[in-house]
Amino acid sequence: MSLFLLGLSIIFIGGLASLISGRRALASFFGVTGVVAGCVIAVVPAFRVLFNGVAESFRFDWTMPFGSFFLQIDSLSAIFLIAILGLSAIAAIYGMGYLGAYREKKNLGVVWFFYNLLLLGMSLVVVAQNGILFLLAWEIMSLAPFFLIIFDDEKEKARNASWTYLVATHIGMVFLLLFFIILAGKTGSMDFDKIVVMDSVKAGFLFILAVIGFGTKAGFITLHVWLPEAHPAAPSHASAVMSGVMIKTGIYGLVRAITLLGHPPVWWAWVLIGISAGSGVIGVLFALAQHDLKRLLAYHSVENIGIITLGLGIGVLGMSIGSPILAVFGFAGGFFHVINHAIFKGLLFLGAGSVLHGSGTLEIDHLGGLIKRMPWTAVTFLVGAVAISGLPPLNGFASEFLIYLGVFKDGMSHGLANIIPALGVIGGLALIGGLAAACFTKAFGIVFLGEPRSKHAHQAHEVHIAMVLPMVILAILCVLMGVFSPLIIGFFGGAISTITSLPQEVVQGQLNTGSGILSNVVIVSVLLVVLIFGFALLRKWLLSGRSVSEMETWGCGYARPTARMQYTASSFAQPLVFLFRLFLRTARKDSPREGLFPDRAFLQTDTADTSSKYLFQPLFKGISFLFSQLRWIQHGWLQLYVLYIAITLLILLIWKAF
Amino acid sequence: MTNLVDTVLILIILTNLMLLGSSRLRTCIFVVAMQGILLGALALLTENSGLTIHLILLPTVIICLKGIIFPFLLFRTLRDLNVQHEVEPFVGYGTSLVLSPLVLVVCIWLGSQLSLPVEAISSLVVPAAFFSIACGLFLIISRKKALTQVLGYLVLENGIYVFGVSIATKQPVLVELGILLDVFVAIFVMGIAIYHINREFDHTDVDRLNKLKG
Numbered sequence: 001m002s003l004f005l006l007g008l009s010i011i012f013i014g015g016l017a018s019l020i021s022g023r024r025a026l027a028s029f030f031g032v033t034g035v036v037a038g039c040v041i042a043v044v045p046a047f048r049v050l051f052n053g054v055a056e057s058f059r060f061d062w063t064m065p066f067g068s069f070f071l072q073i074d075s076l077s078a079i080f081l082i083a084i085l086g087l088s089a090i091a092a093i094y095g096m097g098y099l100g101a102y103r104e105k106k107n108l109g110v111v112w113f114f115y116n117l118l119l120l121g122m123s124l125v126v127v128a129q130n131g132i133l134f135l136l137a138w139e140i141m142s143l144a145p146f147f148l149i150i151f152d153d154e155k156e157k158a159r160n161a162s163w164t165y166l167v168a169t170h171i172g173m174v175f176l177l178l179f180f181i182i183l184a185g186k187t188g189s190m191d192f193d194k195i196v197v198m199d200s201v202k203a204g205f206l207f208i209l210a211v212i213g214f215g216t217k218a219g220f221i222t223l224h225v226w227l228p229e230a231h232p233a234a235p236s237h238a239s240a241v242m243s244g245v246m247i248k249t250g251i252y253g254l255v256r257a258i259t260l261l262g263h264p265p266v267w268w269a270w271v272l273i274g275i276s277a278g279s280g281v282i283g284v285l286f287a288l289a290q291h292d293l294k295r296l297l298a299y300h301s302v303e304n305i306g307i308i309t310l311g312l313g314i315g316v317l318g319m320s321i322g323s324p325i326l327a328v329f330g331f332a333g334g335f336f337h338v339i340n341h342a343i344f345k346g347l348l349f350l351g352a353g354s355v356l357h358g359s360g361t362l363e364i365d366h367l368g369g370l371i372k373r374m375p376w377t378a379v380t381f382l383v384g385a386v387a388i389s390g391l392p393p394l395n396g397f398a399s400e401f402l403i404y405l406g407v408f409k410d411g412m413s414h415g416l417a418n419i420i421p422a423l424g425v426i427g428g429l430a431l432i433g434g435l436a437a438a439c440f441t442k443a444f445g446i447v448f449l450g451e452p453r454s455k456h457a458h459q460a461h462e463v464h465i466a467m468v469l470p471m472v473i474l475a476i477l478c479v480l481m482g483v484f485s486p487l488i489i490g491f492f493g494g495a496i497s498t499i500t501s502l503p504q505e506v507v508q509g510q511l512n513t514g515s516g517i518l519s520n521v522v523i524v525s526v527l528l529v530v531l532i533f534g535f536a537l538l539r540k541w542l543l544s545g546r547s548v549s550e551m552e553t554w555g556c557g558y559a560r561p562t563a564r565m566q567y568t569a570s571s572f573a574q575p576l577v578f579l580f581r582l583f584l585r586t587a588r589k590d591s592p593r594e595g596l597f598p599d600r601a602f603l604q605t606d607t608a609d610t611s612s613k614y615l616f617q618p619l620f621k622g623i624s625f626l627f628s629q630l631r632w633i634q635h636g637w638l639q640l641y642v643l644y645i646a647i648t649l650l651i652l653l654i655w656k657a658f
Numbered sequence: 659m660t661n662l663v664d665t666v667l668i669l670i671i672l673t674n675l676m677l678l679g680s681s682r683l684r685t686c687i688f689v690v691a692m693q694g695i696l697l698g699a700l701a702l703l704t705e706n707s708g709l710t711i712h713l714i715l716l717p718t719v720i721i722c723l724k725g726i727i728f729p730f731l732l733f734r735t736l737r738d739l740n741v742q743h744e745v746e747p748f749v750g751y752g753t754s755l756v757l758s759p760l761v762l763v764v765c766i767w768l769g770s771q772l773s774l775p776v777e778a779i780s781s782l783v784v785p786a787a788f789f790s791i792a793c794g795l796f797l798i799i800s801r802k803k804a805l806t807q808v809l810g811y812l813v814l815e816n817g818i819y820v821f822g823v824s825i826a827t828k829q830p831v832l833v834e835l836g837i838l839l840d841v842f843v844a845i846f847v848m849g850i851a852i853y854h855i856n857r858e859f860d861h862t863d864v865d866r867l868n869k870l871k872g
Contacts, residue, residue, distance in 0.1 A: 638807075638864050639748065639799045646795040653788075657771035 001056040004073065004127070007042025007085075008120055010034055015116030022109040031112025032096045035119060039089035042123065046081040049073045053494045053504075057129070066190045067132035071124075075494030076259075079335050080126040080252045083342040084245045088119045090470045091244075094350050095237030097466030098357060102235075111151060115238060118144035118246065125249050131180035131190030138176065141249065142169040142217070148238040149230045161229035168226035172216030176253075179209040183260065197262035207268055210257035211275070218250025220309070221279040222611040224302045228286075231298035232362070236353020239294060243301045244346035248338050251308055258316065259499050266320040266418070272313030273421045277428035280306025284435040285580050288442070288573045289607035293352045293362040296443055297345065300388060303432060304341045308334045310425050311403045317421065318406070319500050321414050327500045328510040329406025332492045337399035340481060344387040344396055347474035351381035354467055355447060359460035364569040366454040367447045373460040378448040380471040385440035387478045390433045392525035395478050398485035398518060400429060405514055435576070442572045451563040483522060486515035570605055577607075585610055660780055666700050667786040670820065671762070674793040677813065678754040681744045683805055687732045690809050693816055694724025701823045704779055716834055720819075723838055728812065728845050732805065735849045739856050741803060748865075749800040758793070765789045783820065790817025804852045804862035808845065815841050 014034010021027040045056055053075060060069035073081065095115065099108050121141030128134040150162040183206060184190045185198065197203075216223045227247070231239045258264055283302030290296040311334025318326025354377040355370065356362050371378035387394040392401075404426065411422030452458045462468070481488065490511050497507045558565070577586055590603040673693040680686055698721035702713070736742075749757075762785065769784030778784060794814025798807050822834065856862050 642795060642798045646792075646799065649795075653768055657768050 001045055001058045001071070001073065004042045004045045004056075004071075004123075005058065007038040007040075007044075008123055009038075010041065011038030011116050011120055011123075014038065015113040015120075018109045018112035018116070020109065023103075023107050024109075025103070027107075027109035027112055028096050028099060028103075031109075031116060032092050034116055035092040036089045039085040039119075043082060043085045045073055046078040046085070049075055049078040050082070050491050050494070062133075064132055066184060067136075068130050068191055069133060070129040070191055071127045071133075072129045073127050074498060075492075076252070076255065076498060077126045079492065079495055080245075080248060080338065081123060083248065083339045084119070084122045084126065087244045087342045087346045088122075088241050090473055091237040091240045091346060091350065094240070094353070094467050094470040095235065097464040098235060098237055098353055100464070101357065106151070111148065111235065111238075114144045114147040115241075118148065118238075118241065122246060122249055126252050129192045131184060131192075135173075135176065135180060138249075138253075139173065141246065142173065145230070145234070145238070145242055145246065148242075149234045151235050151238075152233065155233075158233040161226075161233035165226045165230040168216055168223070172213045172223075175209045175213030175216070179206055179213055179257070182206055182209075192256075192260060195260050200265060203261045204265070204268075206261055207257070207264075207271075210254055210261075211271065214250040214253040214257065215275070216250070218247050218254070218305050218309075219279070219302050220275050220305065221282050221302060222615060224279070224283070225609055225612040225616055227301055228290075228295050228298045228609060231301070231349070232292055232294035236294075236349055236356065239297075239353070240346040240349035243298065243349055244342040247301060247305060248308075248342065251305070251312070251334075251338060254309075255312065255499065258312075264316050264320045266317065269313050269317035269320055270421055272309055272316055273424060276306045276309030276313055277424055278306070279303065280310065280428055280432040281435070282583055284432050284439060285576075285583055286607065286609065288435060288439045289577050289584050289586055289605070291364055291569060293355060293364055293367075293443065293447065294349070296364070296439070297348050297352055300348075300436065300439070301341075301345060303436065304337065304345065304388070307400060307403075307429065307432060308337045308341065310334075310429060311337060311399075313421070314403060314406055314411075314425060315496075315500070317418065318410075321418060323410050323414060324500075324502055324506050324510060325410035326406050327502065328496055328507050329402050329409070329514060331496045331499060332489050332511060332514065333399050333402035333406065335492050335495060336402060336485070336489060337396075340387070340395040340399050340478075343474055343477050343481060344384045344394075347380060347384035347471060347478065348388065350467070350471050350474065351377055351384060354463045354471065355381075355460075357463050357467065359456045361454070361456040364443065364446050367457045367460075368450045368453040368563065368566065369448070369457060370452075370460055371448040373457075374448075374462045376462060376468045377471065380468075380475040381448065382444055383475040383478050385444045387482070389437040389440050391437070393479075393482045393522045393529065395481035395485065397525075398482050398489075398522070400433065401518060401521065402489065402514060404429060405517060438576060439573075442569055446567070446569045446572065450566045451561075453563050453566070453568075483526060486519035486522060489515055489518070570603070577605075583610065585613075663700065663703050663780045664782055666696055666703065667780060667782040667820070670696050670700075670786050670816075671789055674790055674813065675755065675758055677797065677809070678758055678793060679751050681747075681751060683736055683742060683744060683803065684733075686744075686806065686809055687729050687736065690732075690812055691725050691729035693813065694728065695721050697724060697816055697819055697823070700820065704823055719835065719838055723842055724812075724816070727842070731845060731849050732808065735852055736805060738853055739805065739862060741805070741862065744801055744803050744806055747801045749796075754796070754800065761792050761796075762789055765792065787817045787820040790814070790820060793817075802863045802865050804848075804855060804864055807864060808848045808852070811848070812841070812845070 011034050014030050014032075014037070017030035017034070018027045021030055049056055055072055055074035057070070057072035059071075062069045092115070099106075099111060102108065118141060121137050121139075121144055124137035125134065125141055128137050146162050146166050149165055150158055152158040180190060182202070183195060189195070198206075211220070212223070219227045227243075231243055234242060258268070280303050283299050283304075283306055287296045287299035287303065290299060311330050311332075314330030315327050315334060316330070318324065318328070318330055352362060354374065355367065358374050358377065359367060359370065361367065383394070387396040390396045390400045407422045407425050411425070412419055452460075490508065493504060493507045493511055496502070496511075497504045500507070577584055584607050586605050586607045588603070588605050591601050593601050670693060673689050673696065676689050677686055680689070698717040701720055702717040747754075765788035766785040768788055769781070772784060774784070791814050794810045794812070794817060797810030797813060801807065801810070819837075822837075852862055859866075
């Protein structure tokens with residue numbers, strides 16, 4: 001545990017040194033060194049806990065009311081901690097290269113300080129074992145990204161995004177405050193190990209509070225409105241961390257809350273499965289309709305949070321109806337997807353950052369043909385895209401497969417009321433997987449294949465080695481985590497048995513059967529991949545003696561094709577967007593085309609976020625109208641303001657005295 | 659010992675009355691400085707655990723800050739401002755002085771009603787503290803010059819300090835020093851702010867500052 005604290009201190013000191021260095025070149029050096037060294041040191045205890053299965057804790061007297069400085073790395077924390085520290089270190093190296101371009105314009109010391117602070121907050125959140133400490137860490141973690149999102153503060157969009165984020169995160173915080181205050185209840189202690197199980201009505205109420213509070217951070221559907229604004233605005237390495245691991249702390253909080261609230265009733269599982277299926281499907285649909293690469297990725301975060309929560313929902317279902325198979329595979333799939341999503345979504349955001357860095361735009365319809373200009377970015381992005389679409393043998397497939405496996409093995413034998421959610425999970429996962437594959441075919445195909453659609457894409461160039469290397473590492477991890485997934489899932493046993501209170505042997509037994517099946521699938525798919533490469537080599541060999549002529553991409557026999565004759569992102573997605581228009585409500589503007597030779601025509605589609613447009617905007621408008629009715633109190637007379645305070649004080653004192 | 663404490667507390671109450679009745683800003687600053695020195699004396703008298711660092715350090719710091727540094731800063735601001743008098747306050751000096759005994763009575767009544775966690779060192783502590791707080795608030799509400807507002811804030815803070823020194827004798831010295839530092843920074847910032855407001859608007863009348871409202 002002392003190694004962990006040492007690591008965190010190094011991260012913090014690195015951030016401070018960077019803040020002091022300010023605009024000097026040293027700032028990036030301090031920031032990155034602090035993060036990388038700190039992460040390497042702090043991750044050691046996490047791995048130790050995961051291998052040995054023995055929790056490590058640290059307790060320290062604290063004069064804070066209800067608070068105690070109680071940290072503990074148990075196997076649940078360890079899983080999240082490894083994802084957080086690992087991705088943050090890799091993204092920091094990338095950030096050094098990425099931010100280099102901004103050195104003249106921005107104070108990078110500030111950026112690094114808040115990046116390190118965000119990392120510190122996240123690490124503390126997953127190990128805090130006391131309500132007050134947890135909330136403090138949560139607040140550090142929630143405030144730091146505000147300063148990262150507002151990085152491009154000369155752009156109005158970035159300023160609005162950071163405000164949206166700040167409002168959203170604090171609305172979530174209100175629910176969490178309530179949650180912890182009620183949880184502490186009569187015992188008066190907020191230490192997680194001293195919280196007593198309460199009656200079912202109160203536990204149910206607390207569960208709803210936790211779902212809303214943690215769901216705002218995680219980005220459940222309707223609460224996700226800040227994600228598509230905040231992720232595109234932040235610098236790409238920060239978006240990678242925010243999307244890859246910060247939103248996972250919401251998942252962590254939810255799991256921790258479930259363990260604190262005692263045995264879950266079955267309706268909790270239904271709620272989780274319902275929300276997550278909605279998040280998954282609607283998230284991926286909105287992603288499909290986006291024109292901005294990072295915005296598209298942000299909606300995919302909503303989708304993947306949906307997949308993770310589907311796993312948790314199945315796990316909770318298994319806990320409440322007493323099915324070890326469902327419980328084990330649900331949680332295992334969920335946790336594995338937490339790590340996998342951190343890897344491939346981190347990779348994809350870094351890839352998007354490279355596209356922005358290399359070409360200067362993220363507008364999908366302005367790009368094209370980047371695979372020839374940015375080969376490393378293209379290949380690594382492709383790996384990430386395959387992984388996120390859940391295709392074997394990469395890691396995204398392995399975690400989704402575990403959830404499928406659990407439901408297929410034991411989802412159909414517990415009465416009609418539980419078959420429906422089980423079927424919902426299978427249908428939802430299948431739909432999500434298909435749509436995600438379609439969406440990334442669009443994203444990869446339009447951005448990297450074909451011919452450049454604008455001068456941005458023409459001038460694109462490959463990025464610096466410091467940016468390529470992290471992407472390559474993450475891409476390799478995507479492959480390794482997929483291929484070695486049968487060996488990896490065994491490590492989730494400790495966490496699953498703490499949550500479900502199933503005996504360790506039962507959990508490990510289930511995981512072993514799971515890894516047996518998984519390894520067969522992986523072997524077959526690896527063989528298929530090898531076969532494909534074999535065919536490709538064979539083709540190359542067969543063609544080696546003949547003359548092969550290369551034409552323009554999408555030439556289709558035209559003598560003089562232009563880049564504008566290619567598929568666009570909008571046209572590629574149009575059939576699916578049209579099919580799901582009920583949810584998407586895409587606004588479409590086009591000019592009527594008349595005559596045999598219509599000259600100019602235009603088409604414009606805009607998919608605004610429905611929950612932001614139809615739920616939150618009217619809501620906030622109403623609130624702002626109500627408060628504008630109170631404007632007369634704010635007249636600018638300082639003396640009267642103080643008089644209000646004095647009168648209130650006097651009334652309170654006299655009231656108390658009587 | 660108790661007699662001495664009572665004397666100091668009564669002197670603090672009298673300084674408050676003097677503040678309410680004087681229009682010359684120089685006098686007001688001087689009176690607040692006196693009050694600061696009295697507070698230091700109070701801290702010295704209430705300490706009963708013998709000669710410790712706490713005993714020496716705290717009164718010294720209080721007297722230095724509130725009796726010397728704050729007045730110095732305020733006098734300097736006053737010189738830069740070219741303002742000597744509080745003009746046309748919302749509540750006149752005579753009226754203020756007539757009202758103040760009534761407030762004092764309410765404060766004494768409150769003092770007798772409130773039950774404190776620890777026995778106060780003198781029965782005058784709570785009335786003196788409340789009266790200082792009330793006077794500070796009253797100065798802020800009824801006067802127009804920004805400098806008087808700062809003085810009001812100081813007096814209000816002194817009132818809180820009377821409470822702290824005489825009742826919570828067990829609080830660690832760090833906390834007390836921290837509070838003093840807060841006040842120090844506040845006075846510093848206010849002095850600068852007033853100076854700039856004066857330069858920008860050619861006056862420091864707070865009642866005309868509502869033009870700044872967005």
